[in-house]
Amino acid sequence: MRRLVLAVALASALVSTATLAHEDKHDDAKSKEKSPDAALVKPQSSETEGSVTVEGKRVDYKAVAGTLVLHGSGDKEHEPTVSMFYTAYFKKGAPAGQRPITFIYNGGPGSATVWLHMGAFGPKRVVTSDDSHTPAAPYGLVNNDYSLLDASDLVFIDAPGAGFSRLIADEQDKDKRDEQMKDRKKAIYGVDGDGHAFAQFITQFLSKYGRWNSPKYLFGESYGTTRSAVVANILENEDSVDLNGVVLLSQILSFDTSIDGPEFNPGIDLPYVLALPTFAATAYYHHQLPQPPAALEPFLKEVEQYAMGDYAQALMQGAALDTARKQAVAEKLHQYTGLPVDYLLKANLRVTGGMFEHELQASTDTTTGRLDSRFAGPSLDPLSKTSEYDPQSSAISSAYVAAFNDYVRKQLKFGQDMRYRLFADIDHWDFAHKAPGVDGEALQSSTNVMPDLAMAMKTNPNLKVFLNGGYYDLATPYFAAEYEMNHLPIPDSLRKNISTEWYPSGHMVYAHQDSLKQLHDGVAKFIESTDNVK
Structure with missing residues (x-):
């Protein structure tokens, strides 16, 4: 996308390049620990309770704001690499095996998931003006009548380095630490590294909370749809995790369709x-x-x-x-x-x-x-x-950022002395991608993850895909998404597994309240029809 590079530059402008040791230490005692990132190596969590009324129906839930620690692979499988932040909402009294669970994330790449959390499906929603600049604080935070908690448990995930997620460097020597952090960024900040990080988070989450037998869904927005295609294929074909469904919002699977910067191609x-x-x-x-x-x-x-x-x-x-x-x-x-x-x-x-x-x-x-x-x-x-x-972006970003920073500390009881990063500190995002079936090095000069989604659908022919988008989205135009789906390399017998819905809204479909209701109702119906619960 045009300004995927800008988003990375913006992240660099917004986020200090100081090491995590100086940015997130809680007090002087923290700096005396053996490793500056020692606190990140241990998973953290804060549990609270609440309720939300969704279209007239009350849902009581337990909320967990916390972190899971990802590790390397191969001979580095015991080496911590990322402390990944999430907020999970579990409906009270619902048996895990019968209750769907949906993993939700924004795009960027390298964006925190504040947008979908506070604007779409979390139990609280920030109030913004429909198509004009939202006035400055105080902002309104209201019961979300269209939270997806009526249909599924929800897990909002911040990308590595964004939100409260942090890359981990465990070297004590500064030069070695800096070199290790460079290696972390190189390994994770790219199409494939990011995809494997999210897949590892999901499988680890399933184990921690005993959700392996739950109906499972991915929900990604913008670059999150790119990620979903990669993650779906990894889960299906490397981790033996069959998904019930993938929901795509404001899709971009092939960057050759992007109207951002085509003059350079x-x-x-x-x-x-x-x-x-x-x-x-x-x-x-x-x-x-x-x-x-x-x-x-x-x-x-x-x-x-x-x-x-x-x-x-x-x-x-x-x-x-x-x-x-x-x-x-x-x-x-x-x-x-x-x-x-x-x-x-x-x-x-x-x-x-x-x-x-x-x-x-x-x-x-x-x-x-x-x-x-x-x-x-x-x-x-x-x-x-x-x-x-x-x-x-200028019209609504401040409302989302302020509302979440207030909500996560006061209601979720997490992150009191930490900084919430809207974007990860990304110097370079590796768009090279090794498509399924390719031997050797990545061949693509322009990212295209259509083969990944196609592979996931072919190896799990029951997998359903629900595409959503807005007519007024100039970042990922709806007709480009439709074109991609029409050119997905799958047999005709699987095309019935794809459904589509367009809305009179933009990239963030949910920023338009009528469209949010339609989006909620459509996704809830999609989950109900694919969860295989008798």
Whole structure:
């Protein structure tokens, strides 16, 4: 994605590069222990109780905020590598073997799971404005009428290095410690290292809480969907853990479909084709279309057909496209996006996500949101080529961060003297991926985990997949996700295992309350229909 690199840079800006010994010590006595990270090697936990009312039904639960310690592999299997933070909610009185359990995480990569926890399925939900900037604190924290606790026990997991999760270096000598931390980051901060870390966490969690015989689900958002494909394959084919279902929210499985930065991959025009319907939806929402349609969804079907037909054919011709046809395509794109014909011609009919966000409302020096294009805000530089920030992120991030930091300490009783990192301190994320069946080194130059999800589905033909996305998502356009699913290398007999739902919302579908209700109801129904409980 465009700004996956930015997210990493942002993480570096937000998080101090100081060692964990200096950042998270509770008191002076901590520094006198044999290893600066000695406290991280021991799992921690805090148990509390609560209740939530979901669509009129009360659910009493036990909450556990804690850490599990991951270890290396092979001759380093006894070496602690990561202290991984989670918050688990268990419905009281429910027998473990009959109760589904869902492992939930955001993306980034390297993001904490504050978003899905406080916005989607946790028992408490932070209140934010629908499509505008949420006023500053105090923020509202309310009973979540659409928590998923009515359908499943929940485990919210922070990625290694994010939230309260920490990489562990057990060397005492500073130089050796620094070198060990570099090795940790290299091993874990990448598609495959991250996938194995999450898979190890899940199997360890199943053992700790006696949940091996529970119906099991993965729920990932954004890069979390990339992770889910990798983790599903690892669990199925390395750990012999059959999953009941995988729920994907705002999917990206193949980074060749991303509208973020396609100009750096010339000759691959697919991202422009697949983003066009989201451009159209966004222009419709902001009243920028020269001839507004009566309704959104029939309009999008028309745009999808044009995108896969005349537009795709025109782009495939490259410089061979004649002038008259190029003009005709530009005029059609103007009708679908609201962008000026001259601008479209100068862009060679290829508009990136950042260009669209900057130009759609340029006449009023307004930048359109990326994660949720219903949002908009003042342009930082009206003369820039692309957007320089995301108005949606700026509009709601403070509310989520403040609400969770308050909630985890006061209600979950965890992390009192620790810093909650929104992003891990990632210098480099390794996007190289070794697809299932490949011998030797990773071959992909652009990450594509479609083979992983396909392998998991083929080796477990009962595995069900539920894809969800928003019409106003410019980070992972819905039509790109649909394209990926239509090209998943599975036999026709397994296509019935995939279901799809689109919402009038953005990347964080749940930030729109009506869409949150639909998402909850859809996922709860999906779990009920696949949990195999008699």
